[in-house]
Amino acid sequence: MQVFVLRIGHRPGRDRRVSTHVGLVARAFGADGIIYVGNVEKSLLESLRKVVETWGGPFSIEVAPSYKQVITYWKERGGVVVHLTMYGENIEGSDVLERIKAYGRDILIVVGAEKVPADVYELADFNVAVGNQPHSEVAALAVFLDRLYGGKELLKKFKGGRLAIIPSPRGKKLIGAVDHE
Numbered sequence: 711m712q713v714f715v716l717r718i719g720h721r722p723g724r725d726r727r728v729s730t731h732v733g734l735v736a737r738a739f740g741a742d743g744i745i746y747v748g749n750v751e752k753s754l755l756e757s758l759r760k761v762v763e764t765w766g767g768p769f770s771i772e773v774a775p776s777y778k779q780v781i782t783y784w785k786e787r788g789g790v791v792v793h794l795t796m797y798g799e800n801i802e803g804s805d806v807l808e809r810i811k812a813y814g815r816d817i818l819i820v821v822g823a824e825k826v827p828a829d830v831y832e833l834a835d836f837n838v839a840v841g842n843q844p845h846s847e848v849a850a851l852a853v854f855l856d857r858l859y860g861g862k863e864l865l866k867k868f869k870g871g872r873l874a875i876i877p878s879p880r881g882k883k884l885i886g887a888v889d890h891e
Contacts, residue, residue: 712816713746714770714784714856715851718777718830719823722749731848732821733758733771740863741819741856743770747777753862764870781818781833789816794850798837804832806838807857819854821847 715736720729722788728745736744737758744758762769781791790813799806808816813835820830831837837867840850855863868874876883 711814713741713815713855714818715741716747716777716780716818716820717744717823718747718820719826720746720750721823722751723814724824725749725800726754727822728755728846728848730754732851734761735848735852735855737761737767737769738863739852740859740866741855742768745770745772745774747774757798762871764872766874768869777820777827777830778833781820781830784816784818784868785833785835787816789818790836791818791820792836792838792854793820793830793834794843794847794854795822795831795837796839796850797831797846798839800839800842801854802841803858806836810836810838811858816847819851821851823847848858866874 713733717729717732719725729750733744733746733754739807744814746755755771755773758769758771764770769775784791790810792810820826820834822830838854872886874885
């Protein structure tokens with residue numbers, strides 16, 4: 711099963727930091743890649759590519775012209791589309807996560823920026839809430855991925871990076887230029 715994140719609604723200049731953090735969380739919490747829609751700054755993409763180069767991958771970083779095209783393509787390939795929204799079925803106290811997993815297919819997780827177009831709610835197979843209160847899309851993505859993978863993503867080993875962290879109770883310990891299997 712592949713898991714990708716689709717970031718829609720990015721506003722150049724204004725959302726650069728949050729959109730970067732969506733990509734960082736997607737990678738660190740087990741997604742296979744991220745797709746940004748629209749006019750995304752090259753510096754944002756370069757920052758994420760540098761993280762993959764330094765800390766390992768694989769992790770795909772793409773840009774698409776239209777969220778509708780991405781969602782339609784994903785569904786045509788048999789994948790399931792999960793839209794993270796505070797208006798959806800709450801991940802806690804419902805069986806929505808079990809229903810998503812039961813599909814056994816690739817998952818596209820849609821996260822918005824400012825205001826998500828109304829048709830995304832209809833295009834998505836699932837509208838999922840991580841709490842039904844206003845919150846950050848970065849936090850929602852982290853919680854959703856953690857629940858999806860049951861915490862196992864936190865032990866993921868990344869290959870091909872120049873650096874890796876040696877967990878330590880104090881200080882910063884790194885190793886360099888090794889294949890982290």
